[in-house]
Amino acid sequence: MKKVLITGGTGLLGANLLLDFQNKFSLSSIQLEGRVNFPVEKQASLNLCNKEKTKQFVKELKPDAIVHTAALVNIDYCESHRDEAFKVNAEATANIAEAAEEAGAKMIFVSTDSVFNGKTGNYREEGSTNPANVYAESKLEGEKLALEKNSNCVVARTSIYGWNAQAKQSLSEWMYNGLKEGKEIKFFEDVFFSPILVNNFGRAIAEIIENEFTGVLNVAGSQRISKLEFGRTLADVFGFGKEKIVASSILDSELAAKRPLDASLNVEKAKKILETELLDAKAGLEEKKLLLEKGFVEKLRRGVDL
Secondary structure, eight states, X not given: OOEEEEESTTSHHHHHHHHHTTTTSEEEEEESSSEEOSXXXXXXXXXXXXXXXXXXXXXXXXXXXXXXXXXXXXXXXXXXXXXXXXXXXXIHHHHHHHHHHHHTOEEEEEEEGGGSOSSSOOBOTTSOOOOSSHHHHHHHHHXXXXXXXXXXXXXXXXXXXXXXXXXXXXXXXXXXXXXXXXXXXXXXXXXXXXXXXXXXXXXXXXXXXXXOOOEEEEOXXXXXXXXXXXXXXXXXXXXXXXXXXXXXXXXXXXOSSXXXXXXXXXXXXXXXHOOSOOXXXXXXXXXXHHHHHTTHHHXXXXXXXX
């Protein structure tokens, strides 16, 4: 059984991977603070910007693969905290990539669809990057450093949603809770993306850990969809009324950072490389609902202490 280290173990993606990967890999976790309660070989509360401590942890663990999910993801916060964004999303990524290289471990860096400016959509891996905000700039720099410093590296560009182990809400949870409570919610009709359920993404990552692929890969949902239609689909799947869903334009919003209008990703390359089916929005949301019904969310949230 391969040894896999997950960074950002208490985050949306990291915690889901730690739970989903239980019977697939021998797992360890690094998180900035707190602890995970999932069965792990080793864990540490560690700031990945500390190169010496990061390298020492990885050297002692000797993992076969590292999935680097830890990031500063608040887009508007990053816009006004450029230095911090680059420190976390680029410098720390370089530290992990170097540590992985020295340990002989495969590195999987989870990046973002936001590295593209959103003017055309349906972006392929080789498309020209042109970040629209500081967050995306810092993630793109992280991509470059990861590929430069690790010879067995995969950059997985994505746009995930799912159940969060923490109290803070991801996009789909904000939509879910608002509609459940009968609140009026505005959904952007002019913003498009290719969302993928975090657990579907995890199945793809498990394959990537095992296969020989290296380089950049779009690992996203198979459907280009607007935020508005995604919200309507969520309402249909969970049986919520849609009368409180209000179409709006991002051009009328007061967001601090600019967002790409169409960051949809072309996943044809991933479909050829992976056996994992990349789900469309409806199928992904149906799996999200099933996870709630099966008690997955309670297990997830018991798995993290902050």
